[in-house]
Amino acid sequence: MPREPKIAPSLLSADFARLADETARVASADWLHFDVMDAHFVPNLTFGLPVMKAVQAVSPVPLDCHLMIEDPERWAPEYAEAGARNVTVHAEACTDPRGVARDIRAAGALAGLALKPGTPLEDHLDVLVDFDTLLVMSVEPGFGGQSFISDVLTKVRTARRLVDAGDLTLIVEIDGGINADTIEQAAEAGVDMFVAGSAVYGADDPDKAIAALREQAAAAIRG
Numbered sequence: 001m002p003r004e005p006k007i008a009p010s011l012l013s014a015d016f017a018r019l020a021d022e023t024a025r026v027a028s029a030d031w032l033h034f035d036v037m038d039a040h041f042v043p044n045l046t047f048g049l050p051v052m053k054a055v056q057a058v059s060p061v062p063l064d065c066h067l068m069i070e071d072p073e074r075w076a077p078e079y080a081e082a083g084a085r086n087v088t089v090h091a092e093a094c095t096d097p098r099g100v101a102r103d104i105r106a107a108g109a110l111a112g113l114a115l116k117p118g119t120p121l122e123d124h125l126d127v128l129v130d131f132d133t134l135l136v137m138s139v140e141p142g143f144g145g146q147s148f149i150s151d152v153l154t155k156v157r158t159a160r161r162l163v164d165a166g167d168l169t170l171i172v173e174i175d176g177g178i179n180a181d182t183i184e185q186a187a188e189a190g191v192d193m194f195v196a197g198s199a200v201y202g203a204d205d206p207d208k209a210i211a212a213l214r215e216q217a218a219a220a221i222r223g
């Protein structure tokens with residue numbers, strides 16, 4: 001069975017004054033990507049747990065929380081308890097990645113590990129057995145609308161090989177600069193879940209943009 005590509009629009013590119021409407025506009029998405037930034041781990045500040053809970057209450061699709069924060073061990077389980085489907089922490093910010101994965105899972109969510117573009121996959125292979133998703137960042141975390149860094153596809157290919165060989169069980173997710181020009185190379189490299197912010201919310205019809213991206217990725221996987 002060929003992989004079925006999934007799309008997670010990033011709420012970072014939505015109109016923050018109309019969050020309920022903006023979640024409704026992407027009802028055909030697989031996950032809704034929720035970028036938490038703390039102005040310490042990254043040079044930007046977005047939203048946190050209270051806003052996540054408000055969005056969770058109205059979102060027609062499960063939340064995929066991407067925590068770009070220091071001290072993720074302190075906060076990640078609370079996002080899981082609040083009902084997120086997936087909670088991703090950054091490898092660069094974790095002191096105890098296995099512990100945080102265990103706590104996220106115990107609180108009922110999938111556990112994700114994110115890698116900045118310059119962070120080698122090999123440095124974290126040993127802990128990935130405890131995670132459900134691997135988020136490969138294809139831009140420097142902090143802002144939407146940046147250009148795709150194709151070098152990170154080497155990490156995607158390695159992760160795909162390990163998953164296909166049965167050595168790891170992971171959803172391979174990519175985040176940053178995904179659009180009609182870049183999604184095919186990411187799909188061919190082995191991505192399962194594509195985060196797309198500006199490409200979805202910048203479109204006149206976000207649901208149509210989701211369908212088009214999904215079909216483009218599916219066609220690339222079929223070859």
Ligand SMILES: O=C(CO)[C@@H](O)[C@H](O)COP(=O)(O)O
Pocket residue numbers: 010012013033035066139140141142143144145146175176177178195196197198199
């Ligand atoms: O985590 C981040 C940025 O740090 C992303 O989730 C962006 O929100 C993706 O936006 P686009 O690059 O697709 O516009």
Ligand SMILES: [Fe+2]
Pocket residue numbers: 010033034035066175195
């Ligand atoms: Fe993100």
